Amino acid sequence: MAAAARTPAADKRRIILDAAVVAFATRGFHACRVSDIAEEANVAYGLVYHYFRSKDEVLDTLFLERWDVLLEVISEIDGEDLPAREKLRAIASFIIESYRHDPNLMKVIIVEVTRAANSFGRTHLAKIREAYALIAEIVAKAQAAGTFRDAVAPAFAALAFYGAIEQVLTGWIFDALPQGEAEFEDAKSFIVETICGGLDAVEPFRDPTSARTV
Amino acid sequence: MAAAARTPAADKRRIILDAAVVAFATRGFHACRVSDIAEEANVAYGLVYHYFRSKDEVLDTLFLERWDVLLEVISEIDGEDLPAREKLRAIASFIIESYRHDPNLMKVIIVEVTRAANSFGRTHLAKIREAYALIAEIVAKAQAAGTFRDAVAPAFAALAFYGAIEQVLTGWIFDALPQGEAEFEDAKSFIVETICGGLDAVEPFRDPTSARTV
DNA sequence: TCGCCTGTTGACTGACCAGTCAATTTTGCC
DNA sequence: GGCAAAATTGACTGGTCAGTCAACAGGCGA
Numbered sequence: 001m002a003a004a005a006r007t008p009a010a011d012k013r014r015i016i017l018d019a020a021v022v023a024f025a026t027r028g029f030h031a032c033r034v035s036d037i038a039e040e041a042n043v044a045y046g047l048v049y050h051y052f053r054s055k056d057e058v059l060d061t062l063f064l065e066r067w068d069v070l071l072e073v074i075s076e077i078d079g080e081d082l083p084a085r086e087k088l089r090a091i092a093s094f095i096i097e098s099y100r101h102d103p104n105l106m107k108v109i110i111v112e113v114t115r116a117a118n119s120f121g122r123t124h125l126a127k128i129r130e131a132y133a134l135i136a137e138i139v140a141k142a143q144a145a146g147t148f149r150d151a152v153a154p155a156f157a158a159l160a161f162y163g164a165i166e167q168v169l170t171g172w173i174f175d176a177l178p179q180g181e182a183e184f185e186d187a188k189s190f191i192v193e194t195i196c197g198g199l200d201a202v203e204p205f206r207d208p209t210s211a212r213t214v
Numbered sequence: 215m216a217a218a219a220r221t222p223a224a225d226k227r228r229i230i231l232d233a234a235v236v237a238f239a240t241r242g243f244h245a246c247r248v249s250d251i252a253e254e255a256n257v258a259y260g261l262v263y264h265y266f267r268s269k270d271e272v273l274d275t276l277f278l279e280r281w282d283v284l285l286e287v288i289s290e291i292d293g294e295d296l297p298a299r300e301k302l303r304a305i306a307s308f309i310i311e312s313y314r315h316d317p318n319l320m321k322v323i324i325v326e327v328t329r330a331a332n333s334f335g336r337t338h339l340a341k342i343r344e345a346y347a348l349i350a351e352i353v354a355k356a357q358a359a360g361t362f363r364d365a366v367a368p369a370f371a372a373l374a375f376y377g378a379i380e381q382v383l384t385g386w387i388f389d390a391l392p393q394g395e396a397e398f399e400d401a402k403s404f405i406v407e408t409i410c411g412g413l414d415a416v417e418p419f420r421d422p423t424s425a426r427t428v
Numbered sequence: 429t430c431g432c433c434t435g436t437t438g439a440c441t442g443a444c445c446a447g448t449c450a451a452t453t454t455t456g457c458c
Numbered sequence: 459g460g461c462a463a464a465a466t467t468g469a470c471t472g473g474t475c476a477g478t479c480a481a482c483a484g485g486c487g488a
Contacts, residue, residue, distance in 0.1 A: 012435080012436090027332075028332030028333060029332075030244050030333070031332070031333075033474085033475060033476085034475075034476065034477080035475080035476095038438095043436085043437095044436060044437040044438060045437080045438060045439090045477095046436070046437060046438065046477090046478085046479085047435080047436055047437075049476090049477065049478080050434095050435070050436075053477095054476080054477080055475095055476070055477090084413075085414065107331070110331075111329075111330070111331045111332055115325075115329040115330075115331075115384070116325070116329075116330075117321070117324075117325045117329075117384060117387050117388050118241070118242030118243075118245070118325055119242060119244075119245075121388065122388070125388055125390060128390075129390055132390075139413065142413075146415055147414075147415055148413040148414065148415055149411075149413065149414070149415045151404075151407050151411060152404045152407050152408050152413065153400070153404060155391070156382065156400070156401065156404040156405070156408065157404070157408055157413055159378065159381045159382050159385055159391075160374075160377075160378035160381065160382075160404075160405060160408045160409070162381060163374075163377040163378045163379075163380060163381025163382070163384075164373065164374035164377045164378060165377075166377060166381070167373045167374065167376060167377025167380070167381075168370065168373050168374075168377070170329070170331060170377075171373055173331050174331050174335065174336070174339055176339060176342075176343055176346075177369070177373070186367070186370070187370065190365075190366045190367060190370040190371070190374075191370070191374060193365050193366050194366050194370065194371055194374045194409060194412070195374070195408060195409075195412065195413060196412050196413050196414045197363075197365060197366075197412045197414055198408070198409065198410050198411045198412020198413075198414070199298075199353065199356070199362040199363070199366065199371055199409060199410050199412075200299065200361075200362065200363070200410045200411055200412070201360055201361055201362055201363040226465080226466090247444085247445060247446085248445075248446065248447080249445080249446095257466080257467095258466055258467040258468060259447095259467080259468060259469095260447090260448085260449085260466070260467060260468065261465080261466055261467075263446090263447065263448080264464095264465070264466070267447095268446080268447080269446070269447090
């Protein structure tokens with residue numbers, strides 16, 4: 001608290017945001033009271049309202065901050081000269097690394113926004129869809145180039161890809177799936193391997209990097 | 215209301231449950247008041263508490279009723295003598311048909327339970343995982359039989375498969391994806407095609423039923 | 429030193445709503 | 459018809475919290 005007390009004013013906003021991540025992740029947005037955020041931040045109740053118009057705005061800010069980074073990263077990856085499979089791997093990798101780096105933040109974003117169709121998901125629908133669209137674009141280009149077959153509409157492929165990632169993250173969030181360095185790396189490979197390679201056994205050559213043979 | 219008033223007593227519980235589906239789907243569980251349920255059911259406020267101990271219990275009931283059916287169906291499908299790909303297709307098909315038949319109920323189950331890691335998702339985690347386990351089992355058996363390659367751990371494959379379905383449903387729930395007879399059928403194919411066939415272009419033969427050629 | 433502005437505090441208010449309960453009606457049975 | 463049990467009603471209570479606001483702190487320029 002001494003630390004928080006002598007922090008320069010400009011940083012208080014950040015402190016509150018970081019505290020909110022912890023508070024939202026721990027209790028969930030609805031169950032979390034504004035006083036929990038203030039307490040976690042070692043700050044008076046009213047100060048939250050000095051920096052944010054409402055409790056909602058705190059969550060909005062957290063989401064937008066991070067989601068904009070994601071959109072930028074996806075765009076960058078798309079701009080690079082890589083095979084589509086590698087682009088998808090880079091995206092999966094970035095999202096999983098985000099979780100590894102700050103599980104609470106990703107938990108909040110996924111649980112309270114991305115997967116909350118009624119409340120915040122609805123509000124941020126457009127932003128969320130931008131990510132799908134970027135991924136779909138990658139798929140579409142790969143199909144046009146012949147690297148991906150076009151049996152699947154790009155929009156669906158994007159949904160399947162992103163859905164797989166989110167489901168794995170949710171597994172970790174739920175503690176339904178073991179997590180650790182090894183599991184994070186495995187997940188990246190498995191997701192890309194499933195979506196790109198598919199589960200079907202097809203005899204001929206397969207990229208030997210990722211495929212273990214029976 | 216005349217209709218509701220003269221309904222045999224035993225059905226009131228059902229009427230309340232059905233009303234709750236509408237109310238929860240429309241406003242979301244948290245924003246929905248018990249009085250909304252009662253109003254939707256044309257029933258007095260207190261009657262909801264005659265049949266259910268709490269607002270939570272109403273949602274629990276809705277979820278368990280339906281999820282048990284899902285688990286049973288998956289088990290049945292697994293018991294049939296079908297190629298793994300067809301089993302997965304049947305599962306995807308069942309879930310999508312469930313949505314087609316009662317979008318509100320599926321919306322509530324997915325949005326308020328399945329995807330709500332903090333609140334109800336946590337409560338029903340075990341039940342939800344049963345479904346993943348059954349799907350993983352199908353994958354594992356197919357891998358053992360050689361129909362699926364074993365580059366992907368069954369648990370991850372199950373997550374990816376279920377995640378893809380849920381993401382598509384969420385797309386419909388969010389109105390982020392067009393829905394209609396054709397789209398429902400397409401979705402079934404696309405999901406199975408993505409997860410089983412993969413996106414990669416691999417030259418040789420592909421099941422001509424589902425693959426359109428460039 | 430004074431006054432001002434930004435930052436900070438936390439008690440308080442007003443609204444909201446889940447759950448209770450005593451009263452009333454309906455049903456089923458003799 | 460009469461009576462007990464079950465179903466049904468809706469006004470009311472208690473607790474919870476988001477958001478407000480009046481007061482206070484302290485840095486800084488004049």
